[in-house]
Amino acid sequence: MSASESATTPPGSGPPASPGLRRGWVLALAVVSGFMLMLDVTAVNVALPSLRDDLDGSFTDMQWVIDSYTLTLAVFLLTAGSLADRLGRKRVFLVGFLLFTLASLLCGLAWDMTSLNVARAFQGIGGAVLFAVGPILIGQEYHGLERGKALGIFAGGSGMGIALGPMIGGAITDSTSWRWIFLVNVPLGIAAVLLGNRYAREWRDTRARSIDWLGLVVFSAALAMLVFAILRGESDGWGSARIIGLFAGSVILLAVFARIEAVRKDRAMLDLSLFRVRSFNGLATVSLLLTAAAMGAIFLMLAYMQNELGHSAWDTGLRSMPLYVAMLITGGVAGVLTARTSPRHLMVCAGVGVSAGLLLMAPFLEGDSDWTALIIPMTVLGLGFGFYNPTRAAMAISVVEPRKTGMSNGMSETFQQVGMVLGIAVMGAVYEARVSEHFGQSAVAERLGESAHDLGELVAVGQAGTVFESLPGGTAAAASEAASAAVASGLGDVMAVGGIAAAVGTLAAIVLIRRRDMYESTPEDLALFEDQRATPAPDSSLAS
Template identity: 50%
Template sequence: MSGADTHPGEAMSQHIDPTRPAGGRGWTLAAVCAATFMLMLDLTVVNVALPDMRGTFDASFSQLQWVLDAYALGLAVFLLTAGSLADRLGRKKVFNAGFVIFVLASLACGTAPDALFLSVARGVQGIGGAVLFAIGPALIGHEYRGRDRGRAFGIFGGVVGLAIAFGPLIGGGLTDGIGWRWIFLVNVPVGLAALAVGTARMRESRDPRARSVDWRGLMAFSAALGLLVLGFLRGEAQGWDSVPILTMFAVSVALFVVFWRVERRLGERAMFELALFRNVTFNGISAVTLLCGAATMSAIFLQISYVQNVMGFSAWDTGVRFLPLTLCLFVAAALAGGLTTRVPQRVLVGTALTLIAAGLSLVTLVDADSAWTALLPSMFGIGLGMGLFNPPRASLSIAVVEPSKAGMASGVGETFQQVGVAVGIAAFGALFQSRVTHLFAHSAAADALGPRAEEFGRAVAAGGGAEAARSVRDPALAARLEEAARTAFTDGLTEVVLACAALAVLGAIVGFAAIRTRDLHESALDTREEEPDGANGRTPYGDSAPEGVPAAVESGP
């Protein structure tokens, strides 16, 4: 619901638990950031450990891809569901339940006996992560107002970026140091500590007007989105025109229609407010979020693969070489947090996507004989853009609705992000595999392989070009094949990342054109510093306290 559609008192009409200890909002931010760091870390930390997993389980490329896809699928499918349930059942309660699921699934991942078990556990881990990811921004938005909200989301955005950027480094350190299983097992003690903080220090909140759970809408949406994402993830392996893939897409569309009809019939009892689609800013930030997720994560995944598999760096060394991206992202996120209440949001979002597009385009500086430093200009642009984008994205996702609907809105925003990541990695991964295979198979060196050229090319695309070349007995031919493999991988990288840059350009255009301050809810428009609780008759929740809440409730430092 946009700001124009709400009444002044609606922002205050949510149940608040007044028993939270003093200083609780800082602890809430810490718990949400800890959860978010683990969630985003698990999107990238696995990439550098894939070669070790392949050795442990003797897994195929398709099996390894499921380790990545299952997590992204679990995240994408349950985000909106988790956010809507949180508004109804209580955000603290659902958030802590998600933490339990995530920690137990992480333990299962770390003790997995085979690739199939690991993929299933990753899917469950994604479900727990969806709960945490969907509710986190809503919890922050509930605790902070005005410029303090901008700073809080600046910290949140920085943590998101740091997790993405530090993933290769942490994954490399754990994998090389004590084994790949610890990239999952480390979540257990960290998650338990954050769960303890959330249980003890967070305040409960929910929408008091929420009706019973919209089970029909919940099941229809989850099934529709699951089939859509699964179709994109499996399309390359099974063939985009194959019966199973076409069936998935067709049933997905049908279920989305069912979901739409159910939500229209239920009206205020629906899990999703269809009226949001009349809000230009909601549509704009949703589209930009999807485009950004698809472009950036796909490109980072391919660049990590290039540094590790083509340039031959270890997992740890790969992570170290991505530290420039980390530093740029952290600095930009810190700046963006303070700018969200001073600079028009459309300027921040549009500029962020422009920087990302520029960074992705600079991958053209890389060729087959480049040192890893040729990637630095690209890293700088991507890091600055991502850091600038994350805080306003998270803030805008809940700014278009009244606070009592924050869980639903946050779930929608995170759904668009994770669908973008899942579909982007699948689509650009498929394009990359196709282009590298084609480029290698049509190279002069591949002529000597005859009908084996296509199979060899697929091995090159999977990062095994050097290993495949060393299996050839003729040393001279092996050297030529390795050089052809390196060239095909690099050229394929350039082509696909430039396609990612085109998506980012489109995102920048949408950001500049479709994000408007007048579409935001009134609770997001107060840019004043928060005053001490009770000063001038104000509380941390607005001009009047909700029923049952004292006029002066401690809101933290």
């Protein structure tokens, strides 16, 4: 690939700083932002019971604490990336960090569930900006082998946020208050904004004629309907009128969005020619399927250790360390290899590892298994998924010319985020159905009669303990044993489904991803990122 960058503004910077110091701070800011984002996904889950009691929330309120953040995070990734290319990546990143910080403050000061959930929605918008633009800032500062290493570090920071979230959330909730899960972001965010303003360099594309407001609104509405349908599909029923209507509306709006972008051409927020690049389609497919399989599996494994094995959030975090240590190891390896080998090879390694780790789960799990049965599958899964994250970021940056990397990374991360939501929702639904079915087929189910079905559903969500206590002694023991066996079998079944999805993603990587689609930066491209003063950013009020 090649492109002329003659119409692109060179970046500027704040007061002069040595290149090594500047790049180090930019990488640190991106890593901290990724860590904070993932921390706020997993740490809040642990605090939900305390939060519910403090703010007198309902079950629906609790769902929205998670969904409002997840929804806006997914919806605004492409928007954030496209706006960063147009308005300036440094500017958009700092505004996003400021929004995330202010929203965190409002979450910590929330006086009722409505105020909390509104603040969480704005926190998700800020998070989308950080997630979409952070890797692009790294791509500006690092090139070749150094870029791969830096992206590996960035991926490791996000992984540690997932790993440590339950532990940190549990420790904060137990020692102080759930509010500090959010308030701790405030001093970190303020420091990050000040440091980013000092060290990050500005860059924008002056070819972009205006902001595509119509496309922005239509795409955001379409994706919001899609993600909300996935989030509510299990509770409302996948065949319910509301869910079908949301899916149908999303498809219609996406078709409208494609037509708008085709008409607007160079003014569009999404360059549809991106989907004519074979490797980008491969990246999108792999991002969707591998993230769905891996994140759905991680969610269920953590729930299994807490609900079935009875470990605390802190102990669960410690016991999941083999997964995250493995991710850190192969993430570093992948970071080094992204500049030396084809991304196809790295994505195949990722897919094979994720698929093998999930398919290994069933042979190791039995009704009386303890957490050690998960060590080998977790480690293999972590080794595979560690290859994915830095490779995805490197591909998203390299598959287009530099002036479009914000758009490309935003679109790639949209597929990734939708994959995460889809994996957790679908694999969770399959898990509950299979556990309920296995329990219904057990010998004790005949003794329980018609109540066996309802009890099986309680077993699937980890809430059957109190019911078992009310059963006669012999029946209670048999029911508890059958429940453990059903949970192990159901978990093995759903991991096999995830393993198959990951295998399909691996095939997509083999068929679609190729090294010759990667854009090779020219000396002129690299000169764009020399330490120069920025030209004025465009007027954000430009009409569409």
